[in-house]
Amino acid sequence: MSAADLGAGRWFPDExxxxxxxxETVGWWEAAAQHRLVVQRCSQCGATRHPxxxxxxxxxxxxxxxxELPGTGRVYTYTIVRQAFLPALADVIPxxxxxxxxxxxxxxxxxxxxxxxxxxxxxxxxxxEVVWEDIGPELAxxxxxxxxxxxxx
Amino acid sequence: MTPxxxxxxxxxxxxxxxxxxxxLSEHAVHAQAADRALADAGLTYADVDGFATAGFFxxxxxxxxxxxxxxxxxxxxxxSGGSSFEVLVEHxxxxxxxxxAEVVLVTYGSVQLSQMGRRLGTGGGGGAGMPGxxxxxxxxGNTLVGNYALAAxxxxxxxxxxxxxxxxxxxxxxxxxxHNPQAQYRDPITVEDVxxxxxxxxxxxKLDCCVISDGGGACIVTTAERAADLQRPPVWxxxxxxxxxxxxxxxxxxxxxxxxxAQSGPLAFSRAGLTPADVDVAQLYDSFTITVVLTVxxxxxxxxxxxxxxxxxxxxxxxxxxxxxxxxxxxxxxHPGMRGMFLIVEAVRQLRGEGGPTQVPDARIAVAHxxxxxxxxxxxLILGREEP
Numbered sequence: 001m002s003a004a005d006l007g008a009g010r011w012f013p014d015e016x017x018x019x020x021x022x023x024e025t026v027g028w029w030e031a032a033a034q035h036r037l038v039v040q041r042c043s044q045c046g047a048t049r050h051p052x053x054x055x056x057x058x059x060x061x062x063x064x065x066x067x068e069l070p071g072t073g074r075v076y077t078y079t080i081v082r083q084a085f086l087p088a089l090a091d092v093i094p095x096x097x098x099x100x101x102x103x104x105x106x107x108x109x110x111x112x113x114x115x116x117x118x119x120x121x122x123x124x125x126x127x128x129e130v131v132w133e134d135i136g137p138e139l140a141x142x143x144x145x146x147x148x149x150x151x152x153x
Numbered sequence: 154m155t156p157x158x159x160x161x162x163x164x165x166x167x168x169x170x171x172x173x174x175x176x177l178s179e180h181a182v183h184a185q186a187a188d189r190a191l192a193d194a195g196l197t198y199a200d201v202d203g204f205a206t207a208g209f210f211x212x213x214x215x216x217x218x219x220x221x222x223x224x225x226x227x228x229x230x231x232x233s234g235g236s237s238f239e240v241l242v243e244h245x246x247x248x249x250x251x252x253x254a255e256v257v258l259v260t261y262g263s264v265q266l267s268q269m270g271r272r273l274g275t276g277g278g279g280g281a282g283m284p285g286x287x288x289x290x291x292x293x294g295n296t297l298v299g300n301y302a303l304a305a306x307x308x309x310x311x312x313x314x315x316x317x318x319x320x321x322x323x324x325x326x327x328x329x330x331x332h333n334p335q336a337q338y339r340d341p342i343t344v345e346d347v348x349x350x351x352x353x354x355x356x357x358x359k360l361d362c363c364v365i366s367d368g369g370g371a372c373i374v375t376t377a378e379r380a381a382d383l384q385r386p387p388v389w390x391x392x393x394x395x396x397x398x399x400x401x402x403x404x405x406x407x408x409x410x411x412x413x414x415a416q417s418g419p420l421a422f423s424r425a426g427l428t429p430a431d432v433d434v435a436q437l438y439d440s441f442t443i444t445v446v447l448t449v450x451x452x453x454x455x456x457x458x459x460x461x462x463x464x465x466x467x468x469x470x471x472x473x474x475x476x477x478x479x480x481x482x483x484x485x486x487x488h489p490g491m492r493g494m495f496l497i498v499e500a501v502r503q504l505r506g507e508g509g510p511t512q513v514p515d516a517r518i519a520v521a522h523x524x525x526x527x528x529x530x531x532x533x534l535i536l537g538r539e540e541p
Contacts, residue, residue: 012294019288051289051402077310077409079302080355081294089294097295097354099303099404109404111290119355124310141292 011095011115011133011143015088018139025052027066032140035132038066039105048106071130072147073102076109080119094119100128100144116145161246162387163372163536164380165194166501168494171368171487172337175267179208180220182262182369186494187221190371195384196256201373203227203257205245207237207491217260227254234525235438236395238493239532243393245374255375262369263489269365289402290527298362298441300403300527302354305443307409309356311458314446316356318461320347322442323360323484325469330481332510337364338485361442363483363492370494372501377540388501388536391518392425394418395532403527410458412444413531414451414522421520421533422453426541429453433516434503435475436496438524439482448522449475452533471511479503479511493523497534504538 006013021029031038040052044061055062078098084090096114101107114122115131128144135141167189169182177185183206191197204218204225214230227248231240238261245257290300308314324344330336347360380387396416399405422428429452437448446460454475455463462468469477478484480499483492500519502508508516521534 016294017288017291019292050404077303077307079299079306079357080352081296081299082351082355083296083298083353085294085296092294095294097293097299097303099409111293111295111402111404113293124306143293 009133011113012092013088014135015086018135024054028052029139031066031068032132032142033138035140037069037071037102037130037142039069039102039108040064041067041106048108050105050108050110067104069102069104071102073100073105073128073144075099075114075122075124075126075128076101077124078114078122080122096122098122098144113143114145115143159250159252160377160541161249161374161390162377162380163242163390163497163501164375164383164385164387165190165196166372166498167193167370168335168498169262169369171335171489172364172366173266174264174367177264177367179262179264180217182264182367183217183260183371184221186262186369186371187258187260190258190373193385194373196373198222200256201225201258203245203248203254205229205241205257205259206261207232207241223258227257233395233397233530233532235440235491235493236523236525236530236532237491238497239393239521239523239534240395242372242374242390242497242534243395243532246390246393249374249376255379257374258371259374259494260369260371261491261494263491264367265490266365266367289404296354297527298357299354301441301443302357303403304409304447304528305356305441308443308446311410312461314461316348316358317344318465319356319361319442319446320344320358321465321467322439322445322469323347325464325467325473326439326478326482326484326486328470329479329511330485333481333486336481336486337366357441357443360484363440363488364485366487366489368487368489368495370498372494372497386505386538388504388538389541390534391427391537391541392421392423392535393533394420394424395530396420397530399529401527401529406528410447412447412451412524412528414448414524414533417531417533418452418522421535425535427518427535431518432475432520434479434500434513434519435477436479436500436519436521437477438492438496438522439478439484440488440492440524442484444524444528445469445477447528448524451531452520452522471513476513479508479513491525493521493532496521496523500534500536504536
C-alpha cells in the first residue's frame with residue numbers, strides 16, 4: 001500500500017492517533033469537520049492562539065471566538081519524516097510535516113502537512129492552501145498543498 | 154554575599170552503570186547511583202534529610218524514597234523533561250541555603266533501552282498517545298525528531314547553518330566518547346559519515362540524534378559548612394535558573410531558533426556574577442545536534458545565528474572554543490531519556506580534576522544546561538571549584 005492507494009482525498013492511513021476534544025477545543029474540531037479552517041481569537045484583546053486553550057495567554061480573558069481563515073498561508077518551516085513512528089506509516093513515508101503560518105491568523109502557526117508535492121520540492125516561504133482529509137463523520141484534518149489559486153502575496 | 158551565608162555545594166556525584174542494564178529495574182538504577190554518590194561523598198542514607206528525583210508517574214519521588222528507605226522532610230519531583238535535574242539541584246541549593254534541608258540526595262534512573270525490547274512499536278512517538286495539546290502535533294504524523302528537525306530547518310533558513318556544521322557536534326561528541334570506556338558508541342566518525350547517513354527527519358540524520366540507553370546518576374547537595382568535614386572537594390553551586398516557553402507544540406513557540414536557554418542562561422550567569430567568557434568546560438544537553446547549536450547561542454557563547462560556525466572545526470573539542478560534553482554526551486555516551494543528571498556528574502568530575510583523558514586543564518568554572526520537552530524547558534547551573 002502507498003499513499004496513492006489510500007484513494008482520493010486521503011493521505012494518511014486510518015491507524016493514526018485520534019483527538020479527544022473537550023469544551024475548549026471542540027469548536028476547532030467542529031469547524032474542521034465542516035472544512036472551515038479557524039483560529040481561536042480572544043474576544044477581549046483579539047490575540048490569536050493555537051492549539052486552542054481556555055485562557056488568552058496575552059490578557060488572560062476566558063472569552064474567545066473562532067475566527068474563520070481564508071485557508072491560505074505560507075510554510076514557516078518543515079521536515080521530511082523518513083522513519084515511521086507508527087507501523088501504519090511505513091507505507092506513507094517520506095511525508096512532510098510543516099509549520100504553516102495561515103493568512104489572517106495574526107502570526108499564529110500550526111503544525112500540519114504539505115501534501116500533493118514531491119517532499120524534496122517543499123521550501124520555506126512556499127505559498128500553500130488548505131486541503132481537507134475526511135477521517136470520519138466528525139473528524140477532518142486540514143493539510144496543505146502548494147497554492148494553485150490566486151497566488152498573490 | 155556575607156561570609157556567614159549558608160552556601161550550597163555538591164559534595165558527591167556518580168553515574169550508575171550504563172548504557173545497557175537488562176538485569177536492573179528502573180528503581181535499582183536509582184539505588185546503584187545513590188549508593189555510589191553517597192560513597193563518593195563519604196555519607197550514608199542516614200545523613201540524607203532531603204530527596205529529589207523526576208520520573209513519569211505522579212508521586213514518583215515518594216515512591217523512590219520508599220524504595221530507598223528514606224523518610225525525607227524535603228522532597229521535590231519537578232519534571233521539566235531533560236532539564237529536570239538541573240532544576241532539582243537548583244531547588245536543592247535553595248533548600249540547603251535556606252535551612253530547609255541539610256543533605257539532599259538527587260537521583261535519576263531509567264531502563265528505557267531495555268524496556269523498548271519489551272514494547273511494541275518503533276518508538277519516537279513524539280506525542281502520539283499523549284493527552285492534551287500534544288495531539289495537535291502527532292495527528293499530522295509529527296515525531297520527537299521531527300520537532301527538532303523543524304527547528305533545525307528554520308535555523309538553516311535564517312542563518313545559513315549547514316548539515317556539516319550540525320554534524321560537527323556529533324563528530325566531536327564521538328571523539329570524547331572514544332575516551333569513555335562506558336560510552337555506548339566509541340568508534341570515531343566523520344562529518345561525511347553523519348551527512349551521508351540515513352535521514353530520520355530532514356535535515357537530521359541518524360547520527361544527529363542521541364542514542365537510547367539505560368542508566369542513571371546521583372548527586373548530593375549540602376552546605377559548604379557540612380562539606381568541609383567530608384572527603385571530597387566541594388563543587389560550588391554558583392548560580393542556577395530555569396525557564397519555559399511552551400509545552401509540546403512547536404507551533405506555540407514564538408521563534409523556533411530561540412530556546413528557553415536565552416532566559417535561563419543570562420539569569421544563571423547573573424546570579425553567579427559570571428559571564429560565558431568565564432566558563433572553562435560545558436555540559437550541554439545534546440538530544441540532537443541542533444540542540445547544542447541553539448544552546449551555545451542562547452547561553453551567550455556566541456551571537457544568535459553563529460552557532461554553526463562556533464561548533465565546527467572542533468569548536469566543542471578539548472582544545473576548542475568551548476570544551477563540551479567531555480563524556481561523549483547523549484549523542485554517543487548515554488541518553489536514557491532525561492540526561493540532565495549526567496551533565497551535572499560530568500561537570501563535577503571536571504571541576505574535581507577527575508576527567509581523565511578528556512580533562513580540561515585547570516577547569517574552574519563549568520556550566521551544565523539541560524533542555525527538556527520539545528525545546529520547551531531550559532535549566533542552567535553554573536558550578537565552580539573555588540569558593541566564590
